[in-house]
Amino acid sequence: MARHMEPVIILVRPQMGENIGAAARAMLNFGLTELRLVxxxxxxxxxxxxAMASGAAGQVLDRARVFPTLAEAMFDIDYAYATTARGREMTKPVLTPATAMADAHERDARGERVALIYGPERAGLENDDVARANAIITVPVNPDFxxxxxxQAVLLTGYEWSRDRLPNQPAPHGRRPDAEVPATRIEIEKLxxxxxNRLDEAGFFFPAEKAPGMKLTLRNLWARMPLTRADAQIFHGMLRQLIRRN
Structure with a gap:
């Protein structure tokens, strides 16, 4: 039976605690929790x-394991991907994060344990580190930079690993309850x-013989607009404010 386990994140010779904490936050954003440090x-x-992990991501750091060498950190790994932007002279598959994580899902389904390896901030992985990986992940970015x-590297691969499990659209949050509720027909009629009425008082419908057609056009405009209740309230408020200023 397949184990269906998340990828192991291995940080090789990380230099700054802040970056380890930020990587832990990126991991937890996409449900990754197994961190190994070399x-x-x-x-x-x-x-x-x-301090950088901030809150819930601290659980990733609490579970982190430290190893003296990359080889020891990979003791139970069946297949590993080394992340690097530099060209290598080794013969290995070179994949984007998307294709690498699609491959990782297939391997996970077969019961293989996979790992993502990231190098130190200043120079990245050394050739000896990359040699221990089965494939290379390179992000297709601006070649000049x-x-x-x-x-960022952890975030990109974490997103690709979890992408098929994420909602198709972000859930709205921090909005008023009526922000997403469509306005009813009665609400649109009142608007x-x-x-x-206010435009009529201001003499907008002129000349008189064109007034019925202008009102019909305006009424049709309101009916066509996909207004929410919040939208309708804003339009009412805008008009009231204009009347007050006059």
């Missing part, structure tokens, strides 16, 4: 990593009446 420069645990920071 020779972190400033030791472990690192209070700066905890291909550098990504550690958390149309409000504007027609």
């Amino acid at each position: 020779e972190p420069r400033d030791g472990w645990p690192n209070p700066r990593a905890v 291909p550098s990504l920071n550690l958390a 149309a009446d409000h504007w027609e």
